[in-house]
Amino acid sequence: MARNHWSHALASVVKDKKMCVEEDSRTVTIKDGYPKAKHHYLVLPTPVQTRGVASLDKTDVALVQHMLRRGEELADRLTAKEPSVKFHFGFHSIPSMVHLHMHMISQDFDSPKLKNKKHWNSFTTEFFLDAEEVIEQLKRDRKVTVNKQEAEDLLKQDLTCPRCKAVVSNLPRMKDHYARCKASP
DNA sequence: GTTCTAGAAC
DNA sequence: GTTCTAGAAC
Numbered sequence: 001m002a003r004n005h006w007s008h009a010l011a012s013v014v015k016d017k018k019m020c021v022e023e024d025s026r027t028v029t030i031k032d033g034y035p036k037a038k039h040h041y042l043v044l045p046t047p048v049q050t051r052g053v054a055s056l057d058k059t060d061v062a063l064v065q066h067m068l069r070r071g072e073e074l075a076d077r078l079t080a081k082e083p084s085v086k087f088h089f090g091f092h093s094i095p096s097m098v099h100l101h102m103h104m105i106s107q108d109f110d111s112p113k114l115k116n117k118k119h120w121n122s123f124t125t126e127f128f129l130d131a132e133e134v135i136e137q138l139k140r141d142r143k144v145t146v147n148k149q150e151a152e153d154l155l156k157q158d159l160t161c162p163r164c165k166a167v168v169s170n171l172p173r174m175k176d177h178y179a180r181c182k183a184s185p
Numbered sequence: 186g187t188t189c190t191a192g193a194a195c
Numbered sequence: 196g197t198t199c200t201a202g203a204a205c
């Protein structure tokens with residue numbers, strides 16, 4: 001795909017210092033341009049790498065651990081200001097943007113940019129691969145296994161509340177339900 | 186990834 | 196009649 005295609009946009013975002021929340025010698029953290037929750041960030045290796053989670057192998061364990069640590073440090077600072085916020089860290093099984101990036105997203109999913117079933121399912125089903133589990137899988141199996149058909153099916157599945165597992169008929173109703181659901185995940 | 190919008194669902 | 200989803204985008 002051409003380098004100016006939308007799927008390559010993260011490369012220019014990380015070069016824009018205004019978009020960067022923080023960086024160190026190996027990673028950069030940016031705000032997601034279309035946040036799907038109140039707090040939604042991306043941690044990328046620098047220089048950027050054109051590959052997805054399924055391409056990771058055992059030699060990437062240290063990098064993913066470092067990306068996760070950077071995310072957790074930022075999360076700790078945000079949580080100190082707002083103790084009720086919970087974050088998840090992880091990768092989309094089939095990313096749309098070509099550059100390797102780890103999502104760090106608060107679990108409120110309270111955002112006008114979260115608009116459709118694919119958005120919901122990409123963060124609330126196993127399509128979202130927890131970063132700790134990715135690290136463990138790399139150590140154990142040397143790679144991360146992604147079944148493309150299973151992943152695509154997860155994006156199309158019925159809207160399900162990640163807390164109480166209720167199936168809800170449409171997205172506005174799901175958002176309303178989730179905002180009030182008190183069940184533990 | 187997003188925007189736009191036709192037509193399905195209600 | 197309005198809400199909502201899902202597929203095209205040259």
